[in-house]
Each structure stands twice: as C-alpha cells, then as structure tokens.
Amino acid sequence: MAVRRQRAHRTRLEQRIELARDLHDYVAHHVSGIVVQAQGARAVAARRPDLVLPALQRIEETGAETLASMRRMVAGLTAGESDAAPTAPAGMDDLRALVRGFALNGVPAHLTEEGPTDTVPPEVAATLHRVTVESLTNIREHARHCRHVSVHVRVRPHEAAVRITNDGTGPRASLTGYDLKGLGERVTLAGGTFRAEATAEGDWQVRARMPLTTPRPA
Numbered sequence: 001m002a003v004r005r006q007r008a009h010r011t012r013l014e015q016r017i018e019l020a021r022d023l024h025d026y027v028a029h030h031v032s033g034i035v036v037q038a039q040g041a042r043a044v045a046a047r048r049p050d051l052v053l054p055a056l057q058r059i060e061e062t063g064a065e066t067l068a069s070m071r072r073m074v075a076g077l078t079a080g081e082s083d084a085a086p087t088a089p090a091g092m093d094d095l096r097a098l099v100r101g102f103a104l105n106g107v108p109a110h111l112t113e114e115g116p117t118d119t120v121p122p123e124v125a126a127t128l129h130r131v132t133v134e135s136l137t138n139i140r141e142h143a144r145h146c147r148h149v150s151v152h153v154r155v156r157p158h159e160a161a162v163r164i165t166n167d168g169t170g171p172r173a174s175l176t177g178y179d180l181k182g183l184g185e186r187v188t189l190a191g192g193t194f195r196a197e198a199t200a201e202g203d204w205q206v207r208a209r210m211p212l213t214t215p216r217p218a
Helices: 002-044 049-079 093-101 124-143 179-189
Strands: 107-114 149-156 159-166 193-198 205-211
Touching: 002 049, 002 124, 093 107, 093 124, 093 149, 124 149, 124 159, 124 179, 124 205, 179 193, 179 205
Parallel strands: 107 149
Antiparallel strands: 149 159, 159 205, 193 205
C-alpha cells in the first residue's frame, strides 16, 4: 500500500512539473505575441490609424486566451495536490487554436493537416503542441521579417509528425533552457526524432516525429 501511494505521488509530481513547463512555454509564446502586436500598432498608428483597432482586438483576444490557458493549467497544478486527476494536456484543438491566433506583422500562420489527426494519442498531441508553441515563439523572437509561416501536421499508421517552416532571416533561435534543445531532448526521450535547421531554400524548419506504437523489446 505504501509503495502504491509513493508511486502515485511521484506520478502526480511528474505531471505537475510537466504542466508547469507547458505553462511557461504557452504564456511566453502569447506574451511575446502581445508585445509584438502592440509594437506594430504603435508603429502604424500615425500612418494607418485604421489598422490600430484590429490590432487592439487581436491583443485582447490573445490576452483572454492566455488567461484562460493559465487558469486551466494552474487548476491542473492545484489538482495535483490532491487525489483529483490533473487537467488534460494540450491536444490537437489547442494546436489549431494556437496556429489560428498567430500573426506577426500581419503575416498569419497557415495550418495543414494530413491523415486522421484527431486520433493522435493525448501524450503525442501534447508533444506536437509543445513543439509548435516553442517554434512559433522563436519565429516571433528571431524571424520578425518573415513573410510566410506554415505548420504541417501529418499522421500515418505508425507515426505523427509536425513541421514548422518560416522564410525569415536573421539570428536563429537559441538552443538552451526551455527552448529547442529541451524540446529535442523531450522528443528523443519519447522515442521520436527532432531536427531544427535551415533548408536548402534558405528557410528555417523545425521537425518532430513521434511513434504511435510502442516498440517491441528485442
């Protein structure tokens, strides 16, 4: 009985840590977006006052979405203190909302889906979402002059993958802390593959592939 309780406590602790990391990444993404949108509105206020109101509406929507996500994730952290189940991790609907709400200097992100994306297991969908959050955040920070941002999710019988591409130039993303290096470690530990690199066309691309079946022991 004691061993079972200890195992349950350890599992809840790991879930709370994971939720805390997701909260950090999600809030950082949206706050950086709000800052960029506010900077853009200030830059065009004198020349194009007609663009200020739409920018303020996007800032309001992004702020409201961020607050809702914070409340949901904090509720999951609080639930971890009791026997209640933590909040479910981010899934495909969250990924769609994330891409739908992204805009950088008027450039939106385009999402394409291939295969039965709604059948992806929750833990895999959460990883795809996490990779997308971090990638879009890095685009805001390091590719502010990009003209095209795309997110492609593909599901095959034994694999789910996400690919985030932008044509921005300038310094690439840092590879320390909670960013792409940490994401690569997370994907690799889960049995997947992760790459972040420039393409032959000069774009910047982040790719993650996750297995949908558990490998059989040798």
